[in-house]
Amino acid sequence: MESAIAEHLKCPRTRHRRVEDDYTPPYPVWSARAPASVKRVVMGYFGVQSRGAEMQGRACATLMKIVRDFALPDGPGHHDLAHYVDADGYDNMIAIAYWSEAAAHERWCATPEIDAWWRSDDRLSEGLGHFREIASPRVEHFETMFNTPNRFEGVGVVMGEVSGELQEHGYWGSMRDRIPLSQTDAMAPSGTRAVIAGTPAPGQRVRVAGHENIAMIRSGQEWAETTGQERTLYLEDMEPVLREGMDFLRDEGLGIGCYSNRYMHHLDAAGAPLQKSFGLSFWRSLADMERWAESHPTHVAIFGSFMRYVQALNFQLQLRVYHEVSVLKADEQSYEYINCHARSGLMNGLATA
Numbered sequence: 001m002e003s004a005i006a007e008h009l010k011c012p013r014t015r016h017r018r019v020e021d022d023y024t025p026p027y028p029v030w031s032a033r034a035p036a037s038v039k040r041v042v043m044g045y046f047g048v049q050s051r052g053a054e055m056q057g058r059a060c061a062t063l064m065k066i067v068r069d070f071a072l073p074d075g076p077g078h079h080d081l082a083h084y085v086d087a088d089g090y091d092n093m094i095a096i097a098y099w100s101e102a103a104a105h106e107r108w109c110a111t112p113e114i115d116a117w118w119r120s121d122d123r124l125s126e127g128l129g130h131f132r133e134i135a136s137p138r139v140e141h142f143e144t145m146f147n148t149p150n151r152f153e154g155v156g157v158v159m160g161e162v163s164g165e166l167q168e169h170g171y172w173g174s175m176r177d178r179i180p181l182s183q184t185d186a187m188a189p190s191g192t193r194a195v196i197a198g199t200p201a202p203g204q205r206v207r208v209a210g211h212e213n214i215a216m217i218r219s220g221q222e223w224a225e226t227t228g229q230e231r232t233l234y235l236e237d238m239e240p241v242l243r244e245g246m247d248f249l250r251d252e253g254l255g256i257g258c259y260s261n262r263y264m265h266h267l268d269a270a271g272a273p274l275q276k277s278f279g280l281s282f283w284r285s286l287a288d289m290e291r292w293a294e295s296h297p298t299h300v301a302i303f304g305s306f307m308r309y310v311q312a313l314n315f316q317l318q319l320r321v322y323h324e325v326s327v328l329k330a331d332e333q334s335y336e337y338i339n340c341h342a343r344s345g346l347m348n349g350l351a352t353a
């Protein structure tokens with residue numbers, strides 16, 4: 001068993017972990033590791049927003065164009081496709097792309113054809129919304145956790161290496177203990193979100209600035225390989241509760257510090273749904289996220305079910321779960337929306353009208 005914090009990211013502590021050194025977690029989980037040469041990664045959410053069945057074809061074609069552009073020099077090392085319908089009834093398709101080197105992402109964005117496409121006025125007039133939500137955390141500012149050591153998701157795919165079994169998990173507060181920065185920093189938020197260009201409304205190009213220490217989570221589950229009792233338990237017992245929790249964050253999240261929540265389903269390269277989903281949310285602070293996870297009846301129930309399944313199935317789960325959590329400095333965030341409705345992503349709650 002080892003610490004979630006990689007050796008090269010350890011430093012003298014001014015803050016303590018929530019558990020004693022001899023704590024043993026109830027079941028195994030692993031973390032993705034990157035070589036020490038990796039300093040800063042990029043998690044890029046490239047979205048296409050549309051409304052109504054008649055626009056879906058155009059939206060898909062645009063998503064495919066974004067994916068084709070990933071193959072250009074300095075493109076991402078991994079990407080996923082996902083879809084959800086938001087509270088306003090819009091379809092949102094997102095290509096989520098990961099880079100293990102922030103400089104490569106910058107070069108890719110600056111590629112003339114990609115830059116020109118993004119800046120073109122055509123983006124305002126083709127009946128679609130577009131967004132880019134880019135998080136580029138330094139390695140001290142995020143953590144990952146997987147219940148399988150051999151198949152990673154998300155940023156884990158581009159990090160390339162795997163830890164041993166982790167000590168810091170299975171208790172509330174363990175997510176914080178896995179983030180290297182928690183050794184010395186409470187990661188408290190400061191400042192507020194601000195619209196720095198445009199006005200949150202359709203027909204606008206809007207840029208939103210994040211504040212210090214916005215927390216972001218992608219928490220995913222794959223049930224493709226579950227069978228029998230485990231599958232029934234996931235689909236009939238856990239998933240409806242998860243959906244309720246995700247709907248709560250989407251509809252009432254602002255009141256508890258959740259700026260945006262999307263409960264998304266994976267699509268394959270041809271646009272067909274996979275048996276994989278994830279919640280993606282942005283929060284005012286890690287503390288707000290922690291409070292929801294440990295107190296909201298939906299997540300408490302899911303957590304309890306998971307613990308019972310793990311034991312009942314003698315640690316042989318086919319359900320795969322993982323998450324990646326980042327605490328983002330202001331300079332590690334960039335949010336841009338073109339022709340999107342006012343409650344999209346980080347614009348949610350910022351419209352004055």
Ligand code: HEM
Nearest residue numbers: 169170171172173174175219221279289290293302303306
């Ligand atoms: C089927 C879906 C889910 C299951 C089975 C599940 C279960 C769990 C479990 C077992 C833990 C403790 C992990 C450990 O430390 O070993 C955990 C932690 C956590 N989960 Fe979930 N969860 C699910 C979905 C979600 C979603 C969608 C979100 C938010 C978008 C979320 C937010 C969190 C957070 C923030 C923690 C960390 C709490 C802390 O360490 O203080 N979970 N979850």
